[in-house]
Amino acid sequence: xxxxxxxxxxxxxxxxxxxxxxxxxxxxxxxxxxxxxxxxxxxxxxxxxxxxxxxxxxxxxxxxxxxxxxxxxxxxxxxxxxxxxxxxxxxxxxxxxxxxxxxxxxxxxxxxxxxxxxxxxxxxxxxxxxxxxxxxxxxxxxxxxxxxxxxxxxxxxxxxxxxxxxxxxxxxxxxxxxxxxxxxxxxxxxxxxxxxxxxxxxxxxxxxxxxxxxxxxxxxxxxxxxxxxxxxxxxxxxxxxxxxxxxxxxxxxxxxxxxxxxxxxxxxxxxxxxxxxxxxxxxxxxxxxxx
Amino acid sequence: xxxxxxxxxxxxxxxxxxxxxxxxxxxxxxxxxxxxxxxxxxxxxxxxxxxxxxxxxxxxxxxxxxxxxxxxxxxxxxxxxxxxxxxxxxxxxxxxxxxxxxxxxxxxxxxxxxxxxxxxxxxxxxxxxxxxxxxxxxxxxxxxxxxxxxxxxxxxxxxxxxxxxxxxxxxxxxxxxxxxxxxxxxxxxxxxxxxxxxxxxxxxxxxxxxxxxxxxxxxxxxxxxxxxxxxxxxxxxxxxxxxxxxxxxxxxxxxxxxxxxxxxxxxxxxxxxxxxxxxxxxxxxxxxxxxxxxxxxxxxxxxxxxxxxxxxxxxxxxxxxxxxxx
Numbered sequence: 001x002x003x004x005x006x007x008x009x010x011x012x013x014x015x016x017x018x019x020x021x022x023x024x025x026x027x028x029x030x031x032x033x034x035x036x037x038x039x040x041x042x043x044x045x046x047x048x049x050x051x052x053x054x055x056x057x058x059x060x061x062x063x064x065x066x067x068x069x070x071x072x073x074x075x076x077x078x079x080x081x082x083x084x085x086x087x088x089x090x091x092x093x094x095x096x097x098x099x100x101x102x103x104x105x106x107x108x109x110x111x112x113x114x115x116x117x118x119x120x121x122x123x124x125x126x127x128x129x130x131x132x133x134x135x136x137x138x139x140x141x142x143x144x145x146x147x148x149x150x151x152x153x154x155x156x157x158x159x160x161x162x163x164x165x166x167x168x169x170x171x172x173x174x175x176x177x178x179x180x181x182x183x184x185x186x187x188x189x190x191x192x193x194x195x196x197x198x199x200x201x202x203x204x205x206x207x208x209x210x211x212x213x214x215x216x217x218x219x220x221x222x223x224x225x226x227x228x229x230x231x232x233x234x235x236x237x238x239x240x241x242x243x244x245x246x247x248x249x250x251x252x253x254x255x256x257x258x259x260x261x262x263x264x265x266x267x268x269x270x271x272x273x274x275x276x277x278x279x280x281x282x283x284x285x286x287x288x289x290x291x
Numbered sequence: 292x293x294x295x296x297x298x299x300x301x302x303x304x305x306x307x308x309x310x311x312x313x314x315x316x317x318x319x320x321x322x323x324x325x326x327x328x329x330x331x332x333x334x335x336x337x338x339x340x341x342x343x344x345x346x347x348x349x350x351x352x353x354x355x356x357x358x359x360x361x362x363x364x365x366x367x368x369x370x371x372x373x374x375x376x377x378x379x380x381x382x383x384x385x386x387x388x389x390x391x392x393x394x395x396x397x398x399x400x401x402x403x404x405x406x407x408x409x410x411x412x413x414x415x416x417x418x419x420x421x422x423x424x425x426x427x428x429x430x431x432x433x434x435x436x437x438x439x440x441x442x443x444x445x446x447x448x449x450x451x452x453x454x455x456x457x458x459x460x461x462x463x464x465x466x467x468x469x470x471x472x473x474x475x476x477x478x479x480x481x482x483x484x485x486x487x488x489x490x491x492x493x494x495x496x497x498x499x500x501x502x503x504x505x506x507x508x509x510x511x512x513x514x515x516x517x518x519x520x521x522x523x524x525x526x527x528x529x530x531x532x533x534x535x536x537x538x539x540x541x542x543x544x545x546x547x548x549x550x551x552x553x554x555x556x557x558x559x560x561x562x563x564x565x566x567x568x569x570x571x572x573x574x575x576x577x578x579x580x581x582x583x584x585x586x587x588x589x590x591x592x593x594x595x596x597x598x599x600x601x602x603x604x605x606x607x608x609x610x611x612x613x614x615x616x617x
C-alpha cells in the first residue's frame with residue numbers, strides 16, 4: 001500500500017521536474033526567465049532597489065544626462081528615471097498579469113463552450129465576439145476605461161476585456177479540432193460528463209496555444225495600459241508608469257534622448273522576456289515534444 | 292437457459308447531410324447472450340460502427356439520428372435513457388474498444404491516469420485505490436505496472452491497444468464492444484491482442500460484440516456471427532452454420548474471395564460490383580445488383596428474414612419455403 005502512495009507522489013514530482021528540466025535546457029527561455037525574475041524582484045523590492053523616491057522632484061536637476069548619481073538621468077521635473085522605472089515595473093507587471101488573467105479566463109470559458117457545443121451556442125457567442133472584434137482593440141479599451149473612469153483597476157478591466165476575443169477565437173478553434181479526435185469519443189464512451197471532457201481532456205490539449213497567447217498578450221496589455229495612461233485614462237500621476245513616462249518624454253526626444261529611451265527599453269525588454277519565456281514554456285509543457 | 296444481455300430490435304439509423312439522407316443502418320435485429328462473443332462482419336460502410344455507437348447511444352447528433360427501433364440492455368431501453376443514466380452505464384456496464392489505439396488515448400494524460408479515470412468515475416474509489424486498480428489492470432493486460440506514469444506516445448501501437456483494453460475492462464463491464472480492435476495493428480501483434488481479448492473475455496465473463504471485416508478474426512474468437520451488408524444483417528447464425536453451411540449469396544461471395552492456400556491462385560475472386568450508395572439504396576434487396584442468383588422479385592421488394600433453423604437466419608428469397616430446413 002505505502003509503496004503505491006509513494007509512487008503517486010513521485011508521479012507528480014517527476015512530471016513537474018520533467019517540465020522544469022526541459023525548460024532549463026532552453027537557453028532562450030532562461031534569458032527570458034532571468035529578465036522576468038529581475039523585473040519581479042525589482043517590483044517587490046522597489047524601495048530597496050531604487051536610489052531615490054519615484055516622486056522626489058528636484059527642479060535644479062532637470063534633464064541631467066546619465067551619470068553615476070542618476071544612472072538613467074533625470075526627467076523634466078528632475079526625478080530620477082531609474083527609480084521611476086523600477087517603481088513603474090510594479091504597475092506594468094500588475095496590469096499585464098491581471099489583465100491577461102481576466103481575458104484568458106473569460107476568453108477560454110467562452111471559447112471552450114462555443115467550440116464544444118457548436119451550433120446555436122457557438123453562433124450566439126461568436127457573433128458577440130465578432131462585434132467586439134469589429135471595434136479596434138485600443139478603442140474598445142478606451143471606451144471601457146472612459147465609462148468606468150480613470151484608475152489602475154479600470155485599466156486592467158478595460159485591457160482585459162478588450163483582449164477577450166483573441167482568446168475566445170483561439171480556444172474555440174483548438175477545442176473544435178480536438179473535439180473531433182477519437183479519444184474524446186473514447187472519453188464519452190467511458191461515461192465522462194461534458195464538463196469533465198472539457199476540463200480534463202480538451203483544455204489540457206489546448207494548453208500550448210493558450211500559453212503562447214497569454215505571454216504575447218502580457219506584452220500587448222502593458223502597451224495598451226501605457227496608451228491609456230498617455231490619454232489620461234490610466235494610471236494617475238505621480239504614480240510612475242512606463243507608458244506615461246514614454247509619452248511625457250516624447251516632446252524632449254531631440255534634446256534629451258534618455259527621457260524616452262530608458263522607459264522604452266524597459267517595455268521592450270519586458271515584452272521580449274515574456275515572448276522568450278512563453279515559447280520555452282510551450283515546448284516544455286507539451287509532452288509530445290519529449291525526446 | 293441462456294440469459295439475454297442485449298437485444299437490438301428493428302434498429303434504423305440515418306445520417307442527414309446537406310439534404311442527403313444516408314441510411315446507415317436499416318431495421319436490424321440482433322441478440323447477445325451473457326458471456327457470449329458475437330462477431331459482426333461487414334465491409335467498410337456496411338454500418339457496423341454505427342450499430343456499435345448506437346448501443347452506447349453515442350451517435351453524433353447531428354448529423355446522425357436513430358429513427359426507429361429499441362436497444363434493450365438488461366431489459367432497459369438505452370435509447371430512452373437520460374444523460375445521467377447513460378453516463379453511469381457507459382464504461383461501467385458497456386464499454387468500447389476503438390479502432391485506432393493511436394488516437395483513442397489522450398496524449399497529455401498518463402496511461403495510469405486514464406485507466407484510473409474510468410475507475411473513479413464509476414466505482415467511487417479514492418484516488419489511491421483507483422491508481423492501485425489501474426496498476427493491476429495494466430499488469431492484467433501484460434504491461435509492467437511501473438509504466439503507468441508514462442504517456443501514450445511512449446508506448447507502441449500494440450501496447451496502446453492493451454491500454455485501451457485495460458481501460459475498457461477496468462470496471463468489469465457486462466458488455467464489451469470491440470470496433471475493429473486489430474485493424475490498425477500488424478499481424479503478429481493482432482494475434483497477441485486477440486488472444487488477450489479472448490482470455491480476458493472468458494476470465495471476466497464479459498459478453499463481446501466484435502466488429503471486424505476479418506473472417507479469420509471472428510472464427511478465432513466468436514461463437515456466433517452476423518454478416519452485415521449495406522446496413523442490413525443478411526445472415527446470422529453460429530460460427531459453424533455460417534462458415535460451413537453458408538446460405539446468403541453475399542456470404543458465399545465473401546468466402547470465395549479468400550484465396551485458397553492449397554491451389555495456385557493467380558487472381559483473387561472478388562464479388563463483382565460495388566456496394567450501393569447508402570444515400571440511394573435500391574428498392575429491393577440491397578445485394579441484388581451484385582448477386583449471381585438474382586431473381587425478378589429481388590429487385591421489387593426487400594426479402595424476408597428466413598429462419599433456416601433456431602439460430603441460423605438469412606435474408607434472401609432463395610430460401611423461401613425452406614424454413615427449418617437445416
